[in-house]
Amino acid sequence: MDHLPPHPGADAAESRVAARADAYAAAPLLGCLLREVARPVTDEPGVHLLPGCGKLLRVRGGRRPAAPEVRTAGGWHRLDHAELVKLVAEELRRHTGLSNHELPAEMADSRDTVAALLTARARATAPADPYLRSEQCLLTGHPHHPAPKARGGGPAATWLPYAPEAHARFPLTLLGVREDAVVEEGDCSALDALGAAPPGYRLLPAHPWQLDLAAAGLAGAFADGRLIRLGTTTCDTWPTAAIRTVYAPERDLFLKFSLDVRITNDIRRLWRHDLRKLIRTDTAVRAAFAALDGPAAWLSDRGYRTADFAFEELAVLVRDGLRGHLVPGATPYLAAGLVEGFDGSPLDGPADPAAWWEAYLGRLVPPVLAAFAGHGVVLEAHLQNCLIACDGDGVPVQALFRDAEGVKLPPGTDRAAGWERLVYCLVVNHLMELAEALAERHPGLDPWPAVRRELARHDLPEIPALLTAPTLPAKTNLLLRWTGADGAAAHYRPLPNPLAGA
CATH class of the missing domain: 3.30.310 (TATA-Binding Protein)
Known part of the structure; x- marks a missing residue:
């Protein structure tokens, strides 16, 4: 031709x-x-x-x-x-x-x-669904990372079918793992409802991209019958901003997978050491939220299931869905999506931007500080781990938090290090970005006096210094990646503190 x-x-x-x-x-x-x-x-x-x-x-x-x-x-x-x-x-x-x-x-x-x-x-x-639009809108992504959209250097055809930014949706691959090879902790019963496994096997959903990446190492297990293919789920899943975490709206279920690709600072595996402490961490966070006043919610990481011969490669984490936690009539949005912008964002048209911002702060800040003050729990409250639910008028009425993997607990994290991490995630990564986005859309609005008032309401010994310090800790993603530091390490440099002059 x-x-x-x-x-x-x-x-x-x-x-x-x-x-x-x-x-x-x-x-x-x-x-x-x-x-x-x-x-x-x-x-x-x-x-x-x-x-x-x-x-x-x-x-x-x-x-x-x-x-x-x-x-x-x-x-x-x-x-x-x-x-x-x-x-x-x-x-x-x-x-x-x-x-x-x-x-x-x-x-x-x-x-x-x-x-x-x-x-x-x-x-x-x-x-x-406006919630899914908010999860899938991040074309810029992390605003202070040198390569936020890198996908491991592979051809686009290998990852585009699973890219949230391309509005992907896809069924999961269903595997059967021989019962004597199954490893699980916590409540994984939601996985068994995704399909049927033959006698002697347990159901294990797999992310198709990860299955392709891990194919060579799994060939032996398929050959000897420890692993079998059982088709695909009958319903589609939608990749969220985290890429390897998907949402199944029909099941109201989040599932998080390993993905052997470097995305921002890390290879995105469900690492064995993180999985082994998952239940302890999630239990501590649920206890902290149970003691809170107000509607804030924690999307529990209920448990995980995997195979002993491919512990990290095939691991799947089961996370609460939205419906059992949402305030009636509210619509959730990913906080990072509010910063990036998408069709239907409640950030675009509040009748009173200052009142909207005060409502946002009043839902987001108190649970983060209360979990730290009362339980020593450091939530990783950055933009990608926080959902903000708004009522029919677009006013924030609830904050929802997720991802036990990023939570820090005592005694492994001392109070000073935990507070520094909290300030970076909540103030620098989250509030600073959203404040700038709000001020850009509504010229003349100074968002920082309201942040200062909200923080000052809370009786933590660290608050006075936070409100007067000349600088805040900002994570150095460029230098971290250039020097080859551990992606989980936190290296900070001082950033001018907008609270001090508010």
Whole structure:
């Protein structure tokens, strides 16, 4: 067959996608660079010194830096994403004295992922459910990570069918695990309702992408009958913002899987050491929430099931659904989705933005502080682990929290370290981002006095220092990844504290 000539508008469309992908990928990379390394030039707005290489960088935009330029002998030179990656790598080599060949490749992969997602979204239909839209809207993702959308460098065809940002939905693969090889803790009964296993076997759902990634290591188990294929679920699941966690609306059930792909800082496996402490952690958090006043809810990680010959590879974690926890008539939204923006977001049209913000703070902040004050529980209350439910008028009426894996408990976490982690997740990662998004949509609104008032209502010994400290702890994702630190490690650098001047 003869090759057809390209459509006259094809090149222009590809150029538009490329430019948008560059912009989406540059914003979080610049966010890291400006927060962790660069130094502002006080007499030139938007200009920053890169101290390692001595070059000047200029950016535009508001809360998301854009249009990066580097000063050359001939003036300002606009950087595309590939040139920005080279500049960042040069600066980090000089700044740290270390080389890193993996991270620049991840930065490029993240940008190419965005391009593929933009193309796929143009052909996809967003979910009708506003909650699912909020989970699947994150084209930028983590606003202070150098490669938030990297998918392990594999071809787009291997991961696009499972990408929340492409509005994916898919059935899970059903496996049967021979009963003598099953390992489980907690309440996994919801898994047995997903299908039927033959005598001598237990049902184990699997994420199709993870099953492909782990195929070579499972060949022996399929061959000797420890593992059998049982088809797929009759209902679709929707990948959430976490990618490896899916929601089955018909079952009102969340399931979290291993995924042997680096996403942001970590290979996203359900690690054995985390699973072994899951029930203890979840029990402690449920006890903390049982003692709370108000409607805040914890989506319990009830238990996990796996196979002893592929403990981490095939693990699946069972998490509470939404309906048993939601305030009647309320609609939940992912907090990260509110920051990113999506069709139908309650952040777009509150009649009284200041009152909306006070309601938001009044639902989010008290349970986080009470769990810490009364039980030493440090919730990982960042944007991706928090849902905010709103009533029919779009007013926040409830906060829901999730993910026992990120929770810190005593005695393994001392109070000072736990408080630092809480402040980073709640104030820097969550409130700071949402405050900026709200102020951008509603010019003239200063969101920080309300945050200060809400925090000051709580009788914790750490609060006075939080309200007056000149800086807050900001996690250094760029330097963490460049230096090869453990992805679970928390390295912070000081960030100006907006509470001190509120």
